[in-house]
Amino acid sequence: MRLKIIQQLVNVNMIYASQPAQIAKLRTKQAKKPDVKLDVARKSVLNYLLLGLVYFVIFGLLFSIYDFVHQPAFFVNMVALFSLMTISQGFMSFYNVFYESKDLQFYRPYAFSDAEVIAGKSISVILTLLMAILPLVSYFLILPVQAGGFNPLGILLGLFCALILLGVLFLATIILSHLITKTLFFKKHTTLVSNIMVGIGSLLSLGAYLYLNLVQTHRVEVTGGADIPILFPPFTAFHQFILHPFDGEAILGLMGWILVLLVLIGLVRKIVIPQFYDAALAVATNQTVKERVKAIHVGQKDSFRQFVIQYHRRLLSDGTLMVQVLLMMSILPYIFLLSGAAGASKNIGGLSPYLTPQYLVPLTLVAILIGVFNSFGGLTSIGISLERENFEYLRSLPIDFKRYLFMKFWLLYLVQSILPVILLVGVCLYFGVHPLAILAMLLIWVVTTIPICIRDYVKDFQNFSTNWTNITELMTRHRGNAVLQSILLIVFLFVMFLLIIVSFIWTYHSVSTLLAVILYSIILLIGAAISYTIYRKKIRTLYQEIGE
Template structure:
């Protein structure tokens, strides 16, 4: 192993995974190792964030006495890692298409793949760090001494981390080489990412529901997920026969996984990288498909079909669905899904509160990974072609904005209606919550549509590069939580005004007019600074 080559390959892949973040850092005057340190720091802060959030949830359970919950949490974070790993592995090993470029260069094959695996591991580590907390909490409350338990937790976490990353790699590699995947690549990739993510969301909701039982003292263990049980046995009873057998089984599984990765997965990556182009060329030469007669449907319909094709990227769809549908369930509304809130008897005088809640829900779900914040950059070089056509650029942009806005409205309205159903909201409040969602999508959409044009990137090679513009994932998470905190404060203050001020209808109307006025001011601002300059 050539350490200097490995380090350089790692840095290249790190920059490739975050090109827009690299550009932003260079604009701030950072160069050389400062850029690498800044990118790495983003992952460190993300890991601290996930560890803190889930650590608070898990600290109430004595996992040494509840092997069922231990295996459930381990399985949950494994599924979370797999849902993230599908897109990352696909991007790094398939979409990058750089493996064949390394062939004529003096790099060893193992260094090339080790650098890529390290990038994948770095990206997935924040999602698995809560497992380390799980291991530590388990061994601290077991009969093992801390001098043995803590180092054992570190060793087991490293083995668990390797197994999760390795198994995800094997599964993705196997699925991507099947005929059905090659025939329906976009659909299959989206399903591989979406199904585990949905399972993860339901798992979080299940945890939140059980959390209330912990504090009531009525918590009972659940069914054990046996593939994860050896880790619990080692952490709680290492010096027994079962403990030694379990530890040996974990080591054996890691050894077999190394053999599979080396003998099957890595060679398959190279075969795919070398065979794609030749296979595509041979298919093009041997098969000549009849050209379908095109009918002219008018410019609006053509632009609609064009924009639909732009958003078919599986990585994009997965990120959009995660941030819009799944993140609110996981982060913003834990107590709701615990069944602790029933608003069926709430008065209709809180209609403006429902409007505010819908608005902030929309603002929470719109971020740098939303369709409306990417729709212009998704054009790539086609945008230059459109500029050369005898059509109004303003009209073209309005079509794109309307398409992205309606897409966001549909997704966010689904979340709003689902939450309204869970909360048993009265019909009038449901109506205002949906109206607030539409309004919030418009307000947030104006900002992020203009942001996309301001941070326009047309030379991207992978759509995930667009997600890191303007601060990257770290800024996105803080924006979401900032919106959540601000929304909670404003909604709480508005409820206090309506409850304690006698003229509640007047207060509600004033609040409603203030909200609409802010939107009108924003609309005029972007009309002057953006739309008139197109």
């Protein structure tokens, strides 16, 4: 294979692998300075590299608190979870680059070998998956460092094992994508199958992550970390080989993974490479464009409220929407909080004594942190643009449009709040938070989320868009630099964690239950006043812009 040819193919395929909003932003920047040559592919590659490094540092530092050496379950479970995330995210990336791009017919007249085309497209996909790949690699580096400090041999063994695992995941994703896209059912129901694949992978990985963090935190508190369940035992072979490379059992386990890798290489050479041109062209030929705008009837027998509910039941039935918006925004704060809770529980001998009404102030900060994560990028931030042309059609109907937008906001807010509230109450009950403290946290959560959601709702109306192709593009259409946002996220987390820790220490030494209740009441009243003021102001702005 020719490296220069592969590099050119990578540059071309980065357009398909990258988010449309990111490409549009780079092209807008190029339009402002037409005399300055802007390498879009290079910018995209650097952006993914930087973002991957940020996640590498975040998850590397975050999970370095676990004892990977003496508790292999910590290592195995995190590697298994990020492996699952890599496959679930990789499926859609592979599909977009290999099949949805519909550019394979243009390569045939040129002197590109099938292997070069696959290599170029595969590298493009790998770059987009660095946010999942690099955190996975970090665990293979943390383990040898914890075992013997900066040991070059151990680090090399860790990287060697990581490469084997990534090779298996990569080839398995290629084969999975190839086999699924060849089926007649996929050709007829591409969106449905894609949503199911993404949904199952995300639900399994994030659900298992949440469960394992709960179990790990609880058992660290009770037993010091013993008897933590292992999610996928075959990954134990990597743990054994890195720590004991000359052990017979460890060598045998690693040879098993190498055998799987060789089998997958053979399958790709025999099945995928000879057929992927025809399979991709068949998918492109069978795809049809469906008209999204449908007739909307407001029946005389049904009330206006029933019409709004039934209409949004159809509008919110997209599987990708449920996974990327509702599930991710609900679980994301617990990814950070539960890891910190495990470390704190180990150091202070249990969390139960610190989850009473006496600690309402730090628990309030925790609720604020969760509420912020549960609000940004939710349904309320895309609910209007999600309607596309239907929105203007509804606006032309003889209905009270202000009332419609009012009901729409609260319906979207209610739908996106169901899972976060269930998780908040469930996690609190699991850790034994006092019932009054749970109620207090829920009130603070509501006060935190309403102003953020109404702000995003009005912003979506002001920046109403129909020119989007997928939910991800719609969610990211107005976002700035992803690396800068990740850095700001780290700063926000650091500040909030610092405030929570300081408030716990301050409460432990100086705050009684009565004083905690008084302070909480003051915070709640001030927060409610601010929340109501922002809500009224934004609703008034929305009504003024409607002009009805």
